[in-house]
Amino acid sequence: MVRRESRRFRILRLEVDVSFPFPTIIGIFAAFIMIASYSLLGMPDIGLQFALPIGSIDPSSVGDLAAAIRIMMTHSIVVSTLNLFYVILLLVPLLMAFNFALGFSNGQIRMLVSYPIGRKRIIITKWGLIFILSSASVTLGALFGLAFFFPFTMDIAILGQLFIPLWINILLVTTSCLLMAVLFRSAPLTAVGGISLWLGTFVLFTMQSSSSFLLNVLFPFLSAINYLNPDFISPISFLGATSLSDVLLGCGAAFLLSVLLLCFSVFAFRRLEV
């Protein structure tokens, strides 16, 4: 039984080799690090300085200096993560379209289900790799910004408040795109549908007053940023005042919704005729 279980995980190796060869993974990570760097350079454009306010700090006070650096670190990681999040809204539908939905038309899914692998394992592996790659890319890209401030360390609680909602948000985006891929079984429809849904929702919510609960559920990452920096960055000011309970409620609801979408996708995929 142990042997059989370990064998079932070998689909991971096949899936990584087929869909995410080494150069692809490195390419995605490199692109995210570059975008993060570019975001940091663009900080002055949104009124944030990527430099210490030397004139306003008492050089003899180490505490003031450390606090100033900590604020700057928070700003830089938030800016880079926020910019990477927009890229994720584009990237995840594309990854889901070309690494999963396309498999229905080019015969890859038919090949996979003809091997001794359960359908549940196939869909979970495909979705899981896209989720891990997306989350890891944003996280690595964002953390790259912190390298500038070495040897100062950032408060782990702030990182948690930032990254946990981010990962939950990516979870929601990946599961919604997964469901589209299973239902549409078409790469173009999944890509266009996923991008339209997420960018469209985002734009719609920024253009008119909407339910703040819905906003917190669909974009828990943005409400977390708003909570961390209430006086910060105009693009997400539409969220208004955000409390910790808003963030927690949004994260919890988004997580539950993601699990629901994932379960429904698995259910639908197991019954698909391929």
Add this chain to the structure above:
Amino acid sequence: MSDYAVSINNVTKSFGSVRALDDLSLNIDSCIFGLIGPNGAGKTTLLRILLGLIRPDNGTANILGHSILDRPEDYLEHVGVLHENPYYPPLMTARQYLTDVGLLYPDQIPVDEVLALVGLSEAADRKIRYLSAGMYRRLGLAQALVGRPRLILLDEPTSNLDITGRDLVMRLIVGIHNEEKVSFLITSHILSELERACHQVAIIVRGKIVEKGAIAELVERHTQCRFRAISSDSWKLEKLLKGEEGIVSVLVEGSKSLIIEVSSDYVRDMESRLEKAANRGGIQFYGIEATGTLEDVFRRLVSRG
């Protein structure tokens, strides 16, 4: 437990208003078995049902003693598959792909051994996108074989191949069956190939099995009144025979050979009648022989519907 490699019982499958399989039942022994039928007869649908890719509306089937309605991954451990239009990752090498696929099975044939068996050793480290059509098909056979299966399902294994490639694939199938004792279920349109390789065939028309058996038996049963006539000019002989009493059909096979089907009452004096007709037309008549191929059987059964 059934002794058959595959046992299909009253399987029905419809796609909308089209009935692809109509209460189909078939038992397949452990051998090289051919499934033939015209386009749209239901061959590929049947293979997809056996693989668990689609579910039958009614009926059931067993593969190597496992019901297809159970978890397909259990019996797929012992089944290799080559789809008609397979997908192999273009950026991987044949060796990498076979290694990854082999790991999915409980028992594997070493990759180098499989590559040698299908004649792909030299191209083992070439990216799949650079393989020729023949090599691509052989890679398909290799991935079907690498998990040491007891049964291999092949859907049109020689499509898109030239005559040399087709010969090679069919020789491989026979060789693998003899050496590894693997059973095969093959669908193909190229009946002459199946005739060379298969021990038994079934003919499927409009979702039903209309005939099944050893090829020699089928040919004997369905082509008793067919002859090959050899003359100096088959086209002229064909014209001379048109309208002759007792002649059911005449088909020019080559410049000197003609396939003639006669009604059973005229079989006995067939040769003398042909000779007379040839003399009348001023051409040389060399003789006749009883003939019959799987293709003749197929034509006869399909036209009968």
